[in-house]
Amino acid sequence: MMKIDFRGSSINAKLIVSFLAIALIPMLILSVIDSRIIFGAIRKNSLQAMQDVASLNAMEIEAFIDANLNNVRTESLIPTFRSYLEAPVRGGYYEGVARDILSALKKRDQVNILSYSLHGPDGRALISTTIEETDTSAGCSEAFRKASAGGLPVVSDVEFHSTPPVPSLFFSSPVRSDEGATIGYLVVRYNAAVLQRIIHRNTLVSGEKSSVMLIDDAAIQLGNSAWAKDLYRPMVRLGSERVMQLKKIKRLPADIRDTPAGRYGELEKWFAGKPRHSSFVEYLGIDSSIPMQCVAASVSIKPWHVICFRPEDDFLAAVRQQRAVTILALLFCSLAVTGIAFFIAKTISRPIIRLTSVADRIGRGDLQEKVLVSGADEIGRLGVAFNRMTENLNESRSRLLEATLRLHVILDTIPDAVFVHDVKGNILDVNRSTGMMYGFTLDEMLKLSMASLSGVGSSMDMALQRLANAQQNGSDDFEWTARKKDGTEFPVMIRLRSMRIGEEDLLIAVVTDVTELKKSEEEIKSSLKEKETLLRELYHRTKNNMQVISSLLRLQRSRLKNQEASDLFMEMENRIQSMALVHQKLYQSQTLSRIDLKDYIADLAGLILKSYQVSSGKVAVRLEMVSVPVLIDTAIPCGLIVNEMISNSLKYAFPGERTGELRIELEKKDETITLTVSDNGIGFPDGLNPRDTETLGLKNIIGLAEFQLGGTVDISSRDGVMCRIEFREERYVQRV
C-alpha cells in the first residue's frame, strides 16, 4: 500500500487529491461491482445457451438416427425383398424388381445416402445400388448380425471401408419370412459426413467462436464444427494398441495416428471418468491459455456425446468492451475533475496563500503588514479578522513597550540594586543602580559571579544555598556583605523572590545598601544608651536627694527630746526611705520603668524593721510573695502602704515583751494584685473602726489604695490585725 504523506504538501495538492478521491472512488467502486455482476450474469447466461446448444445437437442427432431406423424398418417390410430372398435362384425376376426398388429408395437422399443394399442372412451383400461394394462389405455384415439378433433395426458406428473410401454409417433392418425367420437384411449406407453437417448447422446458434464436437464412445470425433481436419481422430490419447484394434474393426481409418496427450485438458479427465449420462461441465482452458466454457450432452440411442466449447472472450467481449469504455470514461472524468479541482483549489487557496505569506511576515514581527481583503466569504472574513488581529497586536505591543519602558524607568530610578539570576546564580540582568552601588559598569556586571560581588565570609556556596532556599519557598530575605569593585565591603539587605517566566525559573534579588541604616541604627542605639544612662543618673540623684532629706530629718531627730516628735520624725524618715528605695530599685533594674514588687517589699520590710530596732527574736517576719513587676506609679503608693502597715504592726501589735509574727503576702491572680500584711499581735482596741480613725497611717493606706490605686481595702482584727489591699495595675501606662 502506498503511503501518502499530505502533511508536507501544499493546500492545492490536498484539495486536488480530495476532489479526485471524492469524485472517482465511487465511480471506481461502481464500475468494479458492475463488471463483476455483469460477468457473473453473462457467464451463467452463456452456460445456459451452451447447454441448450448441446442438447439441441444431441436431439438432432437422435432424431436423425431415429428417423432412419424407422425408415429402414419400414422399408424392410417391402414384399419384393422377401420374395427375392426366398427365391431359390438368384438373378430371377425378383432380383430386377428389388434392384429397381433399392435405386428408388436411394433417391430419397441423393446427397447423403451412399447406397441401399440387400444382404443375405450370412451378411453377404446380394444386390446393391453400388455394384462394387457387393463383395467387400462382409465386415459390417458381421456387426449387423450381432446387432440384429433381437430382430430390431440397428445403426452402426462410423466405419471406414475401401469401397467407396468415405466414412460411413450403416442402418440395417432384418427382412423376415412369413414364418418370422430372418432371411436377410436391408442396409442403408450413409455418408458419415451427414453428422458433421448436422453439428455445423446448429453451431451458429451458440455464437461465432463456439465450437461443437460429436464424439463416440472411443472419443473419436464424428463431428467438429471448428476444426474439420480433426474429424475421425480420437479426441484423447488412446494408446497404440487401442488404435490398432479400432483400425481393425474399421472404426478408425488406416492412415490415422494416435492423438498427442493433454490437448483437451480437463475434458480428457472427464472422458476418462466414462460418462454414462448427460452431464455438463464448465472448464477453463483447452490450450490451458484460452479460458473456455465447455458443456457436454449425451445422445440417447448411441453412446455418443455432443460437446460444446465457447471461449470466454466470445461472450465476455461485449462486457470487456464496455469496461474499457468505462475506464476510458473514468480517465476522462479524472482529467476533468483534476482540472476542475485545480481551478477550485486555486480559487480557494490563492487568498489563503496570500494570507499565509502576510501571516509569515507578521510572525517575523512586521506588524505594519495589511491583508488586502476581497470577498464576503469566510476567507474574506478571515482577512478582516486578520487585519483586526494585527491592529490589536500592534496596540498590545505598544502598550507592552510602554509598560516595559515605565518599568525600566522605575527600576532604574530606585536606589536599590536589582539582579535577575538564573537558578545557577548567573547574573542575567541588572538595573542602573546596581552599577552605581557596586562601582562596575553594567556590561562588567553581567560577566561577574555572585562570589566576586560578595564580601569576606559570604561564599559562593552560601549564596547558592540562599538561591535554592528562595526557589523552594518563593522568597528569602537576609543580610549580606557586598563588595564593590574597589574592594570596599558594605552591608546590604537582600530580598530574593523566585518567579517562573515561561519555562525558566528566575530569581529576582533586590539589594538595599543598608550602610546608612546601620549607621543610624548604631546612633539610635548609642543615643538610647545615653538616655538610659541619664535616666539611671536621674533616679540615682533622686534617691540620693531623698537620702539627704532622710538624713536631715534624722539629724534633726537626734536633737529632739520629745519622744512623740522623735517618733514622728522617724516615721517621716521611713516614708522618704520607702520612696528612695523605689528609685534605687529603678536604677538598678534592667528596664528602668518597672521594678519587682516582691524584691522591693522584701528590702523595704528589712529597712523598717531595722529602723524600729526590732530583733528577729521579737517579731519574726514571714514573706510569701510572688514576683510582680510594677511601674513606678504603682510602686510608690504600694511602698507607702506597706510602710504604714508594717509600722503600725511594729508600733502597736506587740507591746512589752510580747513576741509574734509579721506576715507579708503578695500574689497576683489574673490581673489582680493582692497585698496582705498581717500580724498575730493584740489587734485593734475594742470598738475601733479603722475607717473612722484620724491616724494619718491608716487614713493614708485607705486613701492611697482606693484613691490612687483604684483598689479596695480590707482591714480586720481577729487574732491580730490583717490589712489587705486588692488592685489592678491598669490606671497607669508606661511613661519611661
Added chain:
Amino acid sequence: MRERVKVLIAEDEYLVALDIRNELMRIGYDVCIPVATGDNVIAAAIKEKPDVILMDVNLASDIDGIAAARAIRENYDPCIIFMTGLDEGGIKNVVGAMDKSRYIIKPVSIHEIEDMIRSVIGAAPGG
C-alpha cells in the same frame, strides 16, 4: 449673700490632693472630695457644679485633664486651672485654645493656687 466659692481638685497623687484640699479648706473654700481619674472629674463636676476646678493635666486614666475639661465645658462653664509639670511652651499649646483657662506649673505652692483662684474669681473665698 453669695455662697462660698466651690473648688474641685482633680489630682491623681493622693497625698498632694489631700494636702491642697486641707489648705484650701483652711483658707475657707468649699472643697469637694478630690478625684483621681478623668471619668470621675467629669461626673463630679456635673454633679457638684464647682466654680473652680484644679485640674492635673496628667490624670491616671485614659481621659487626661484637657479632654475632661472639654467634656465639662460642654455642660457648663467653670473656671479651670490646669496644674502640670510640663514646660511653659507645652502647656500654652495645649490650653491656649480654651478661654478662661489658667495654669500653674508643678510643683505648686498653696499660695500660688490661692492667688490664681482669687484672680480668676475676683473675690475672696467667702464671696
